[in-house]
Amino acid sequence: MKFQRPRGTNDLTPEQSPLWRYLRHLFEQISTQFGYVGVDTPVFERTELFTRTVGEDTDVVAKEMYTFADRKGRSLSLRPEATAGVVRLVVENSLLASGGTHRLCYWGPMFRYDRPQAGRYRQFHQLGVEAFGTGGAALDAETIELFVTLLREVGLSDLKVTLGSVGDDACRPGYIEILRKFLAGKGDVLCKTCLTRTGSNPLRVFDCKVPGCREAIADAPKILDHLCDDCRTHMDHVGELLQTAGISVEIDPSLVRGLDYYTRTVYEVHYPSLGAQSALGGGGRYDGLVEQCGGPATPAVGFSAGIERLILAIQSEGTLSEKDWKSRGAYLCLMCAGAEAAGGRIAAHLREAMPVEVDYTGRGLKAQLKTANNRGARFAILLGEDEIANRTATLKDLDSGEQKVLSEEQLLTLIKTWIAGETRQSGL
Ligand SMILES: [Zn+2]
Ligand SMILES: [Zn+2]
Structure with a gap:
C-alpha cells in the first residue's frame, strides 16, 4: 500500500531543506539584530480566538479555516495566521506587565483550506514579527525595514513597498457609513457575500474577487480621503522615516488587507518581477487587538511573509547560488x-x-x-x-x-x- 501526502501540502525534501534552513537562519539573525526574540505558539487554538480577532466575515475565517471538534467536543482550529496566537501568548504570559516595548518573531506552518494553486498551499509557512508597546510611526517603519533588510540580504532588492491606512476609531466609523451608502446603491450588481458584508462589515467587500464586484467598487470612496488628522500624520510619518532609511514607499489608497484587526498602518512588500502574485508579505498596526484578547490596552504592529513564495522568488530570480546555502x-x-x-x-x-x-x-x-x-x-x-x-x-x-x-x-x-x-x- 502506497500513501500520498494530503492535497495542498508539501514535503521538505533533502534537496530543498538546505535553502529553507539558510533562510530561517538568516531571518533569525536579522531579527536578533533588530532586537526581536523568537516565540512559538501551538498550531491549533480555540476557534473563537480566530473568529473574534481575524473576523467572522473575513475569507480566512468564513471559508478557509480548518475547524474540528476534539474528543470532548471543544471547537479547535488550525491556525490560519500567527498574529492572533502571538497576542494570546503575550496576554496569557503577562509579558506586557513590565511596560516597555516587546519585540517577538516567529517561523512556522499555517493552515488554510483554499483551492491549491501554484505557490498556494493548505499547509504553508510564514515568518513574521510582532512588536508591542508603542503607537508611534517609528515602530511601523522598523518592522518594514527589518523585512526589507531580509529581502535585500537574499538578493531581492528591486522591491516595491506599498503603504496605506485603514483609519482608527476616530475616523473609520464615519468612512464605513459613507462606504455603506455607496454600496447600497450597487445592490443589483454585488454578489451575495458582498451584500451581506455591506451590512455587517463593508470593508471586507474590497476582498471580493468576483469580477462584477471588483468593477462595482472600482470608484468606491477611499478611506485615505476620510482619515482624521492623526491617522494622516501617522501614515505620512511612516513614509518619511522609511525614506530616511533608504526605502521608497508608494501610497496605495486601495490597500485594506483581508483581516479585521488592523488599525491605521497597513503595508505590503512586493517583488514586481514575480508578476501577478508579487506580494512577498505584508502587515500593519493592530492597536486594539491586545485589549480585545483580554490584555492591557497596548498598541502593536507586525508583518508576515509567505516562505514558499519567498523561496520561489529566490529560486526563480537566481539571486543566490547553491554555494550560499549549502555547507x-x-x-x-x-x-x-x-x-x-x-x-x-x-x-x-x-x-x-x-x-x-x-x-x-x-x-x-x-x-x-x-x-x-x-x-x-x-x-x-x-x-x-x-x-x-x-x-x-x-x-x-x-x-x-x-x-x-x-x-x-x-x-x-x-x-x-x-x-x-x-x-x-x-x-x-
Ligand atoms: Zn462580491
Ligand atoms: Zn483616524
Whole structure:
C-alpha cells in the first residue's frame, strides 16, 4: 500500500531543506539584530480566538479555516495566521506587565483550506514579527525595514513597498457609513457575500474577487480621503522615516488587507518581477487587538511573509547560488574491512572544522566518489589498507581532482587552513 501526502501540502525534501534552513537562519539573525526574540505558539487554538480577532466575515475565517471538534467536543482550529496566537501568548504570559516595548518573531506552518494553486498551499509557512508597546510611526517603519533588510540580504532588492491606512476609531466609523451608502446603491450588481458584508462589515467587500464586484467598487470612496488628522500624520510619518532609511514607499489608497484587526498602518512588500502574485508579505498596526484578547490596552504592529513564495522568488530570480546555502563538507570513503575505527577517529577530528559524512556501505571507491560528488562535498577522504597501516589518509580535492597522502594531523591542519582561506576570500 502506497500513501500520498494530503492535497495542498508539501514535503521538505533533502534537496530543498538546505535553502529553507539558510533562510530561517538568516531571518533569525536579522531579527536578533533588530532586537526581536523568537516565540512559538501551538498550531491549533480555540476557534473563537480566530473568529473574534481575524473576523467572522473575513475569507480566512468564513471559508478557509480548518475547524474540528476534539474528543470532548471543544471547537479547535488550525491556525490560519500567527498574529492572533502571538497576542494570546503575550496576554496569557503577562509579558506586557513590565511596560516597555516587546519585540517577538516567529517561523512556522499555517493552515488554510483554499483551492491549491501554484505557490498556494493548505499547509504553508510564514515568518513574521510582532512588536508591542508603542503607537508611534517609528515602530511601523522598523518592522518594514527589518523585512526589507531580509529581502535585500537574499538578493531581492528591486522591491516595491506599498503603504496605506485603514483609519482608527476616530475616523473609520464615519468612512464605513459613507462606504455603506455607496454600496447600497450597487445592490443589483454585488454578489451575495458582498451584500451581506455591506451590512455587517463593508470593508471586507474590497476582498471580493468576483469580477462584477471588483468593477462595482472600482470608484468606491477611499478611506485615505476620510482619515482624521492623526491617522494622516501617522501614515505620512511612516513614509518619511522609511525614506530616511533608504526605502521608497508608494501610497496605495486601495490597500485594506483581508483581516479585521488592523488599525491605521497597513503595508505590503512586493517583488514586481514575480508578476501577478508579487506580494512577498505584508502587515500593519493592530492597536486594539491586545485589549480585545483580554490584555492591557497596548498598541502593536507586525508583518508576515509567505516562505514558499519567498523561496520561489529566490529560486526563480537566481539571486543566490547553491554555494550560499549549502555547507560543503568532506565525504569519508572507507575502502576496506576494519576501517571504521580509524574513520571514526578522523571524522571526529574533522567535525571540529567542517561537516563530515562517512560511507559505511563497503561499495567500491568509484561508487563512493559518485555519492560524494552528488552530495556536493568539497573533499573526499580515502581510507584503505595502506592508509590504516601508516595512520595516514588520502585527501582528494573534488574541485581540482588533485590528491595527496597526509598524516591524520596534517589532514586536519590542511583543512583548517583551507577553511580560513575560503573565509578570507568571501570577505567574512
Ligand atoms: Zn462580491
Ligand atoms: Zn483616524
